[in-house]
Amino acid sequence: MRKIPFPLNEKELETFLIAALAEDVGTGDITSETVIPETAQLCATMVAREPMVLSGLPVACAIFRTCDPHVVLTAHAHEGDRLTKGAPILRIEGNGRGLLTAERTALNIVQHLSGIATLTGQYVAAIKGTDAVILDTRKTTPLLRSMEKYAVACGGGVNHRMGLYDAVMIKDNHIAVAGSITKAVAAAKQAGHSQIQVECDTLKQVKEALDAGATSLLLDNMPPPKLREALAIIDGRAITEASGGVRLDTVRAIAETGVDRISIGRLTQSAPAVDIGLDFGAL
Secondary structure, X not given: OOOOOOOOOHHHHHHXXXXXXXXXXXXXXXXXXXXXXXXXXXXXXXXXOOOEEOOOXXXXXXXXXXXXXXXXXXXXXXXXXXXXXXXXXXXXXXXXXXXXXXHHHHHHHHHHHHHHHHHHHHHHHHOOOOOOEEEOOOOOOOOOHHHHHHHHHHOOOEOOOOOOOOOEEEOHHHHHHHOOHHHHHHHHHHOOOOOEEEEEOOHXXXXXXXXXXXOEEEEEOOOHHHHHHHHHHHOOOOEEEEEOOOOOOOHHHHHOOOOOEEEOOHHHHOOOOOOEEXXXXXX
């Protein structure tokens, strides 16, 4: 299993934890403070309730440590692990009030990120044996992008551009304002950019983008037969990426056309959270 670097540094993680806990705890966890003795010690085990790919455990651990600096955490699984139903993920031992306060926020993030990782893993498995790779997109939850893209990597996918700042991607609206693909690519070149991706909906646009000097073509909403026509025109002169409405039942046929990449917005936009349990008991 490849090691995937966690995307947040210490300060960024601290900022996230403060905001996430403030949203849930507010002025205090009145239920735990009312019914749980201040010195009570509890233990809990986080368990997969369905087959899943794990992602987000470092964040959950940080949340528990924030609510109880003396908590004892024992991990039974690692990021990117494929877990079966019933597999233990994490044992937590510590102050009862602190653990109960952390519980929902910790579960929310692990369930969400593991959902993304699990869905990504399904797409990756569906194209196994082809030369294509699965990419994510910018269709992410505001302020959670880096973690959601990290979850894609945990599932075996590949991160595309992180934002508007790290790659030139000329899409239909840019083309409409610039006047043409040729004019848009020329402007990007004049600005000093050598790697330029252009979104193409038609074979005519594919030819124009190639003639203009695009280095990567986003072949949008093209069914496999049309993709093959586009790939014959491109003939290895540019990196190819298929996108638009890709589903689990269609991704294999798309990959088998020979495209280099397949970008899928639903990985981060529509992945369902996985079911993870956290059952408590007294120490």
